[in-house]
Amino acid sequence: MARPVVTRMLIVAALGLPVGALPTAAAAAPAATPALGSVIPVPAEVRPVAGAEFRLGALTVIRTQPGSAAARAVGDQLARALRPATGYPLPVRAAAPPVLPTISLLLGAGDARLGDEGYRLSVDRTKVTIRANKPAGLFAGAQTLRQLLPREIDSPTLVRRAWRVAGGSIVDYPRFAYRGAMLDVARHFHTPDEIKAYIDEISRFKVNYLHLHLADDQGWRIQIDSWPRLATVGGGPGTGVDGTGPGYLTKADYRELVRYAAARYVTIVPEIDMPGHVNAAQVAYPELTCDGVAPPPRTDTAVGYSSLCIGSETTYRFVADVIRELAALTPGPYLHIGGDEAHATTDADYLTFQQRVLPLVAKHGKTAYGWNEIAKSPASANAVAQYWDTATTNPTVVAAAARGTKVVMSPANQAYLDMKYDRNTPLGLSWAGYIEVRTAYDWNPATRVAGLPESAILGVEAPLWSETLRNLDHIEFMAFPRLPAIAELGWSPASTHDWTSFASRLGSYGPRWTARGVDFYPSPQITWG
Numbered sequence: 001m002a003r004p005v006v007t008r009m010l011i012v013a014a015l016g017l018p019v020g021a022l023p024t025a026a027a028a029a030p031a032a033t034p035a036l037g038s039v040i041p042v043p044a045e046v047r048p049v050a051g052a053e054f055r056l057g058a059l060t061v062i063r064t065q066p067g068s069a070a071a072r073a074v075g076d077q078l079a080r081a082l083r084p085a086t087g088y089p090l091p092v093r094a095a096a097p098p099v100l101p102t103i104s105l106l107l108g109a110g111d112a113r114l115g116d117e118g119y120r121l122s123v124d125r126t127k128v129t130i131r132a133n134k135p136a137g138l139f140a141g142a143q144t145l146r147q148l149l150p151r152e153i154d155s156p157t158l159v160r161r162a163w164r165v166a167g168g169s170i171v172d173y174p175r176f177a178y179r180g181a182m183l184d185v186a187r188h189f190h191t192p193d194e195i196k197a198y199i200d201e202i203s204r205f206k207v208n209y210l211h212l213h214l215a216d217d218q219g220w221r222i223q224i225d226s227w228p229r230l231a232t233v234g235g236g237p238g239t240g241v242d243g244t245g246p247g248y249l250t251k252a253d254y255r256e257l258v259r260y261a262a263a264r265y266v267t268i269v270p271e272i273d274m275p276g277h278v279n280a281a282q283v284a285y286p287e288l289t290c291d292g293v294a295p296p297p298r299t300d301t302a303v304g305y306s307s308l309c310i311g312s313e314t315t316y317r318f319v320a321d322v323i324r325e326l327a328a329l330t331p332g333p334y335l336h337i338g339g340d341e342a343h344a345t346t347d348a349d350y351l352t353f354q355q356r357v358l359p360l361v362a363k364h365g366k367t368a369y370g371w372n373e374i375a376k377s378p379a380s381a382n383a384v385a386q387y388w389d390t391a392t393t394n395p396t397v398v399a400a401a402a403r404g405t406k407v408v409m410s411p412a413n414q415a416y417l418d419m420k421y422d423r424n425t426p427l428g429l430s431w432a433g434y435i436e437v438r439t440a441y442d443w444n445p446a447t448r449v450a451g452l453p454e455s456a457i458l459g460v461e462a463p464l465w466s467e468t469l470r471n472l473d474h475i476e477f478m479a480f481p482r483l484p485a486i487a488e489l490g491w492s493p494a495s496t497h498d499w500t501s502f503a504s505r506l507g508s509y510g511p512r513w514t515a516r517g518v519d520f521y522p523s524p525q526i527t528w529g
């Protein structure tokens, strides 16, 4: 193309600038329209049609299912996402004149394969149509559409370029019902705004659960009215690792987070870890120890030294109160009771504890969820166990699954976002090894543990422990780009699993994070740009 080059030379000459002071024509050229399947997680079925590109323009209307407030809300969100970079008005309506280019979000797909979260997306020269059985599917389809637009769509300010979407059709639905991310707000408190920013990012990848690790030895981060000192003392000054802090979520904060997440089709899973990881609770309430003496506050990163007093009725009054108040705050199905690394609890005491506590969760209408140690308890048959073990065999978990326990896969050496990428990573831990992007991506949740069948697997989760993480930049740097790897394992069919394809789609995704100011680790395994 001669013209831009001439223009550039003329500008350079007129301004008396050295050659190279202006961006080259190549650097300034907008990136191409993404190929139809170039999305993370990769869709189940993609059928491109050549020459059927849709062009989003100043007259485009977003049309949503008449009578559905939820479809309307997804349409409004999509419009808000597309307006800043395009500058187009993108009105959201229940009806649109057929002559106008239209993006439609419609219910009544009438396709059982799509389930509650799946969608069909079709693109031709005059329209984009997303159809789903449920609003959650419309939301998922809208996330796909955002990635099908050129990467500049994530710019917070106006970009002048053609906004095309490749033609063809997609049929897409999740492999697993549970696709989670976990954030530890106990070791370092992360504010509601930081948690919301994380929800925004994970929901783009069709992650549908956010597990909040709300209490640990260092701090307690959720208001509990019947035991108020948990939050005021446990979330007080100096309660983060290395004496950082303070912070806790009030119930109003928490309800607002639940609402915010729900609007992005993310369900919050609260976790209170017990019978270990309870030092902060015992500092606030010494009657939760067996000798009634408050332990010293702890801001180091040791684990496995604290335990609730298993023989004391005060313990069960405390646990019942906490579970009752948390269940009341939780519209979602799961309530996580921890259960990991209870090294200061004897095996017999651990079983006694779980025998009383797992059924309590059910009594409050929730499904109990715990780290994989709960599989030791026969009472875990109706519960969900979160597999954080690094081993490829675990007879206890396999036996529990045979009794009915469902499993969420978070093997620490592949799914832990707090592990360093390599020995030079400035943040994170390394007890489960280094986890580069390919290690996070290249495993199969259904074959990871010998003898654990796919039918026992509820899904996957990427936990982010925060011993070394103090702010949102830190969270982002550890989560991205590994979180999308885990999200793809959870959503996309096993048959689509392909490192070369994932690496290429991830490389193209990087500039989107850059455009919206999200930190990420520029892994040398990926060609970025």
Ligand code: TNX
Pocket: 303, 340, 341, 371, 388, 412, 416, 418, 429, 465, 466, 467
């Ligand atoms: C182990 S994994 C823990 C956490 C730590 C984490 C750090 C698990 C269930 N417990 O207490 O924060 O390692 O990676």
